[in-house]
Ligand code: FES
């Protein structure tokens with residue numbers, strides 16, 4: 587295994603070699619990949635501070651002055667829409683002593699740092715700094731909150747910390763090419779489900795691409811109307827994946843309450859798809875709905891998932907829209923509950939003395955691809 591010039595791999599990388607074998611001989615990675623603080627620190631630098639990260643939907647910051655704040659592996663960020671309607675992202679770090687200038691989410695005309703009152707406009711420019719006239723060499727007019735790169739696709743907002751990373755259109759070329767026919771920008775957020783889980787963030791990623799568990803864990807819910815036949819998996823560079831399969835709408839008995847998405851009218855009733863873009867963005871689709879999942883590490887053994895349920899904009903005006911949509915939300919929450927129990931149990935397994943990584947199943951092809959690309963970036967390409 588080659589070493590990255592950023593330093594030798596942490597000891598946590600011991601035992602990853604068998605994941606490097608072709609799928610039919612591969613084994614899962616050791617527990618340390620999911621429990622080590624060293625691994626998480628490296629993930630921050632190698633993945634999260636480099637890649638485009640989905641942070642929210644455009645409709646969550648719809649009006650001028652709307653803003654949302656985030657803490658991304660300890661990095662405070664604010665996303666806002668300025669008075670001209672342009673979306674912007676900044677480091678949410680006061681230029682005086684580093685306090686977060688924006689708090690929570692809401693609508694504002696400017697951001698006033700809650701500590702000493704420095705004032706920033708919606709473009710991040712410092713427009714007021716009380717009692718600072720005598721400070722030598724300090725010209726507020728030249729100061730602004732550090733801007734972060736921002737891109738939108740499908741009604742989703744992405745940010746990037748690294749100025750050297752290729753533009754979103756280049757970095758996400760596979761994703762854009764493979765998924766634009768789903769038109770998530772024609773949909774609107776109906777419900778955001780927050781999952782705070784005692785598990786490593788990668789378990790949430792792997793769980794969604796794990797087709798192998800659908801018939802067992804979800805045997806009493808959507809597994810009943812999910813087929814492994816016709817599974818069509820496309821592997822993207824950098825560990826991304828798109829998989830088409832057959833599954834019914836995520837509503838009781840797998841029966842749609844809305845009909846097909848108008849732009850998927852030619853797809854079969856059991857059209858289903860998931861796609862992953864490293865490191866934190868998923869799209870999951872049925873013939874009548876698009877869902878998006880974003881995942882944030884909150885510590886080696888903790889993560890937060892945000893599941894966005896989206897429906898076509900035109901449905902929202904229908905009189906019984908919420909009654910029907912809430913049936914989907916309840917069903918989704920039930921399925922996510924099934925998954926949540928498993929990812930927590932997976933995490934407990936990683937520190938169990940008896941655990942030794944077992945062989946991979948052919949249906950775990952996407953996990954094998956994801957994990958090998960992850961290991962390449964984290965610890966250097968396989969020899
Ligand atoms: S830390 Fe923001 S004004 Fe002092």
Ligand SMILES: [Fe+2]
Nearest residue numbers: 793799804925
């Ligand atoms: Fe699942």
